Amino acid sequence: MFLQLLVNGLQLGALYALTAVGFSLIFGSTKIFHFAHGATLTIAAYVFYEMYAVLGWHWVPASLVCALAAVVFGVLLDRLVYAPIQRHEGSFFTVFVAAFGVGIVVQNVIGMVFGRAFVSIDSPLSKGVEWNGLILSPIAGIAIVCGLVFFGALQLFLTRTHTGTALRALADNPALVKVYGLSPRRLSTLVFALGSFIVVPAAIITGLTGGLNPAIGHHVMLISLAATIVGGVGSLRGAACAGVLLGVAESLALWVLDPQWSEAVTFVVLFAFILFRPSGFFGRPVTN
Amino acid sequence: MTSYIINLLVLICVNATLAVTLNFIMGYAGIFSLAHAIFFGIGSYVAAYVALHFTGSLLVILPAAMLISALVGLALALPALRVRGEYFVAASLGLQVIGVTVFSEWKSVTGGIGGVMGFPPASLPGLSFESPTAFLIWSVVMLVLILLAINTLLHSSFGRNLQAIRDSESAALAYGKNVAMIKTLSVVFSSALAATAGVVYAFYMSFVNVESFTLDTSVLVMAMVIIGGTGTIWGPLVGAVLLMLIPSLTSYIPGLPQTEVGSIQQIIYGAAMVLLMIFRPGGIMGGKHGGVK
Numbered sequence: 174m175f176l177q178l179l180v181n182g183l184q185l186g187a188l189y190a191l192t193a194v195g196f197s198l199i200f201g202s203t204k205i206f207h208f209a210h211g212a213t214l215t216i217a218a219y220v221f222y223e224m225y226a227v228l229g230w231h232w233v234p235a236s237l238v239c240a241l242a243a244v245v246f247g248v249l250l251d252r253l254v255y256a257p258i259q260r261h262e263g264s265f266f267t268v269f270v271a272a273f274g275v276g277i278v279v280q281n282v283i284g285m286v287f288g289r290a291f292v293s294i295d296s297p298l299s300k301g302v303e304w305n306g307l308i309l310s311p312i313a314g315i316a317i318v319c320g321l322v323f324f325g326a327l328q329l330f331l332t333r334t335h336t337g338t339a340l341r342a343l344a345d346n347p348a349l350v351k352v353y354g355l356s357p358r359r360l361s362t363l364v365f366a367l368g369s370f371i372v373v374p375a376a377i378i379t380g381l382t383g384g385l386n387p388a389i390g391h392h393v394m395l396i397s398l399a400a401t402i403v404g405g406v407g408s409l410r411g412a413a414c415a416g417v418l419l420g421v422a423e424s425l426a427l428w429v430l431d432p433q434w435s436e437a438v439t440f441v442v443l444f445a446f447i448l449f450r451p452s453g454f455f456g457r458p459v460t461n
Numbered sequence: 462m463t464s465y466i467i468n469l470l471v472l473i474c475v476n477a478t479l480a481v482t483l484n485f486i487m488g489y490a491g492i493f494s495l496a497h498a499i500f501f502g503i504g505s506y507v508a509a510y511v512a513l514h515f516t517g518s519l520l521v522i523l524p525a526a527m528l529i530s531a532l533v534g535l536a537l538a539l540p541a542l543r544v545r546g547e548y549f550v551a552a553s554l555g556l557q558v559i560g561v562t563v564f565s566e567w568k569s570v571t572g573g574i575g576g577v578m579g580f581p582p583a584s585l586p587g588l589s590f591e592s593p594t595a596f597l598i599w600s601v602v603m604l605v606l607i608l609l610a611i612n613t614l615l616h617s618s619f620g621r622n623l624q625a626i627r628d629s630e631s632a633a634l635a636y637g638k639n640v641a642m643i644k645t646l647s648v649v650f651s652s653a654l655a656a657t658a659g660v661v662y663a664f665y666m667s668f669v670n671v672e673s674f675t676l677d678t679s680v681l682v683m684a685m686v687i688i689g690g691t692g693t694i695w696g697p698l699v700g701a702v703l704l705m706l707i708p709s710l711t712s713y714i715p716g717l718p719q720t721e722v723g724s725i726q727q728i729i730y731g732a733a734m735v736l737l738m739i740f741r742p743g744g745i746m747g748g749k750h751g752g753v754k
Binding site for chain 1: 493539540543544546547548549550551552554555556558559563565566680684687721724725727728730731732733734735738742
């Protein structure tokens, strides 16, 4: 029982971690509070559903189209919504409200196109296989491996390449980045493309394991926001660890608590962190 | 007046009360809360509980609802004193999520998902609120009283201190202002006043259920404040009227299936939030570059 919950928790944690890492990457380097990141996940998940379950494509091209949709959506949002607000020197608050508005529009448009009910994707990938008394689904394994590979690749890119270093510099000093002849705007586009891309495996896992509804991205976004803060804003490693921890905690909590309490428990943890350790596990100290 | 119009006007007044009280902390103290529906809910549940178990007298219910809401408001003031910006948004979101869970799980008080019903009507000595017109008068009187209270407060030294803190917390500190106390009081005040809207709403609907107090409600009230204009007197009122009229207006669009009206309405206000933030961040009544920093 414990092991089964742990496995489920790791799978859920991988999903939260990937979403949180994308959000943290974008927020950390551009200071844009991209609350519509959850909408990216929803769109990607429904595109995958349409290609794979409705049109019957093989999962590989379906995933590719799904990734393309996520990246295009992220980049367009940056260009059409966030960039004009930043040109007016809009505050954090302005960006957040606009992002929230985008989330509302996406959720309702998807609701009108695909319906508001839960849809599940029937696939051999999500069927459970019994192994030593544990029910494992191939997709859970793929999810966890995907999470590790994507995260590792992103870390290597950020620490070992010239562009990656520039991205990290963007967070500290956009003016300096400009002095070195790099365009903060173009770096921002790159960040949105990367951040939106990394959410794709999470979207596919969500669709294949738990099923979809138009609000799914919203829930994952709330948990990812909690993970980002608990892990320490600006720390990708922190966001990933906290995402996995919250997923495992949510799953293990089922031992003693009804599932209705899981979201509340996550937010009690978040509330406590904000009160007593707002810098999170790995973040820099927060000044008021 | 037809009952349809009275119904709309009562709901506009209830929502305007919420928007005005939220604007008080958002626009004048710079505290951006996503948990306003919780205080609305506390008002409603206290009204239903007291009416069901003790008395329908508003002389008991209104103070009780405001007191309990003010106490929970203290919980929101705690993070507001320590962190700003994105951290506070997350903290208030936390309070909202926790609150909804408590509303739907504390079955002995809130009736769980099913909610509370069958409580007696509200009364004042010599008065009983049962007809729609009585509710309309009551909700307008409440709204006007709250507007007067907030306006008076804003023009007092407390109000000026509040705006000084919003504009520069460090400067206010340097002038020896008790920033923590002023912020806490403003959150507590806003929470207590929001609860009065909940009391009107509970008796008007004669039914209380967690559906009315979810994050969607908090976002709707936030949208009213922002679309109308943060930090302005008329903004939240204009926002409340506009957003409450959208559902009625969308029902006149020809060829639109009834089941999609809710979605269309949400899409309209979501899109309005995005476009306003790009072109007019101060809202309809605000300046081009106004709003909260």
